[in-house]
Amino acid sequence: MGTFQFIGENLPLIWTRTLEHIWLVGISIVIAICTGVPIGILITRSRALADRVLYVAAAVMTIPSIALFGLLIPVLSKIGQGIGFLPAVIALVIYAQLPIIRNTYTAIMNVDPSLREAAVGMGMTFLQRLRHVELPIALPVIINGVRNAVVLNIAVAAIATYIGAGGLGTFISRGISQTDPRQLLTGAIAVSVLAIVADFSLLALRRYLTSPGLRTNP
Structure with missing residues (x-):
């Protein structure tokens, strides 16, 4: 009961920390997707x-x-950003790379070769084939990689409070x-609720963006 009372008395602060957490994870995921x-x-061009x-990417995940x-602090201290938002974002971007790269690679490689051959036969260039054939088919698997990265980063971002990045990890620290125990x-x-909400939101987005012909679940 003490915990729920603490939550009720600190809802504005919890909301503020939640927004900090979402901003931290959101920026890192956008950058991770773009890279x-x-x-x-x-890498689909070369095994x-x-x-x-x-x-x-897998080796980095073991760090x-x-x-x-800690490794980023002395490097970024040279530009006056040793603690705070920037090192936290860089670390989260690094951690998000493996699930996104792996799922993108796997999804593209698993596209039916006959579809590629048909696209080539229609005279499509590599970029046209990628845009109109491969990426639409691969999108559900890529989004699953993003889902994994988001849930991972929500958890890791809680630790970023130890370098002054804020977020919900402040209560834990x-x-x-x-x-x-209340805090x-x-x-x-x-953190758990945020991860669950994010996961289900991205699941709904995946279903919305998946071509009706590729949907296997209602």
Whole structure:
């Protein structure tokens, strides 16, 4: 009951922290999509390149988030941005690369070869084939990669509070430092709810953007 009372008394602050969290994750995901999708498309041209890129992206995922934040601090301190929003966004962009690149690559590679041959037979260029044939078919799988990246980044962004990035992780860090379970539970619940809402929202977006002929679920 103490936790719910704390939530009720601090709704404006929780909302503010939630907006900070959404802004942090939103910016990082937009950048990750703008970089990860083109990389995923590019590596479909070479299996050797794909193996190397996916290996590096997977290796980066093994780096603990707090360690990655720590590595960015001395680098960005040279431009006066060692803590705060910028290092948090850079770290989140890095973590979001693997699911987006991997799903983009897998989706493009799994397009029926006969469809590519038909597009070539119609005289389509590589970009035309990509835009009108491959990407529309691959879109549901790419969005699934974005879903995974968003949920991952919502969790990782909670740790970014330790480098001054704000967000819902503030409640968790203060709950730990002040031995206050109310704040700890508030932060944990808020992060979980945000991840669930984001996941279902992107699931609905995937269903909306998927061509009716490719939908397997109602």
